Amino acid sequence: MIASVLIDPMLPTLKPSFLVAEALEWMEESEIAQLPVVDSERYLGLVSLPLLSEPGLTGRALSDFPLEHSHIFAGEDQHLWEVVDLVIQHELKVVAVLNKSGAYLGAVPVAELYEKVAEMVAAGDRGAIIVLNVKPHDYSLSEISRLVESNGAKIITSHYSSSYPYDTTGNSELTIRLNQVNVGPILATFERFGYVVSEVHANEPVTSVDQERLDMLMRYLAT
Template structure:
């Protein structure tokens, strides 16, 4: 899935003539802390709630004289690149542009996580296992062989790394909820199973983390 397919039609950009009060109202309505400012389809930058509150909210945002950051993704960028940039910059939304830098729309973090969960088969029936291992020991081929030996299929997998650590988490989305034999097999092959979830438990866990992130962005 690419950025162009993730654009939310409900996010309307600000014009330079819009007041700070209008900007705050739109942010509250959309549940975001940032909005793009556009002029003649050209992205001028992204303004935050904090930026607006530092000025007179009755004045037009174009009069603030801000040197606005201009983060964006190209319409053909993959969803993982969108997630990387949005997380790195701690944005509640990110603009999408075409080859000529014309503004096409924005992607909200809420919509992004929803689409990612679908792409990652998180909501498909089954279970999720998290393995804890050293980077040098990671072999997806070996892990897949162990899983398939128990007549279970991997629907998706992803790796989580940690700064200044040689350890990684390997998260496996499986097509079966019956994993007791698989857990024993992993143990026999000296793999450490860090966590196991049924599909609903994992979705609840992801929602808790998402809510925590939104709370952080709202500070």
């Protein structure tokens, strides 16, 4: 899923000529504390509620204020996870999306990102999560998938993460989510082939294959 598909057409776009009072009204109506400022399809940056909340500013134009994140945006064909990374790295409430010519296309609110991420990992469905400790030179998703499928199950999503160079053992983690909760035979197969299983979550709904990203998004939604 790419950034252009994630754009919320209902999200307001502010102009530099807008007064602070107008911007605050749009923020209240859209229930979001940050909005993009655009002039003739040229993305100028973001304006945030804390910047506009000081007394005596309501009659001033947005052009009087230094805008934030003028160089932070997503390209129209960037993947959802790349957009999520921008949100986390820069603590954004919305992400502007530009086309290949640099023209502003729209913006993606964090709430929309969370919904799409939840859909992508099927967060409401039941299915086992298994975390394997693997060495990078031994890692083969196709081999692991073959072992899973030999037990009549399938890998629905997977996430590979490496702690190198911080982990001196050189081990990495592969998190896989399956389409069933009965994982006894699969665990036995992994053990037989020398794989180290560090975690098994087989009886609870899946919440994430990348918990850190989703936790950050939830924190943004709560503010």
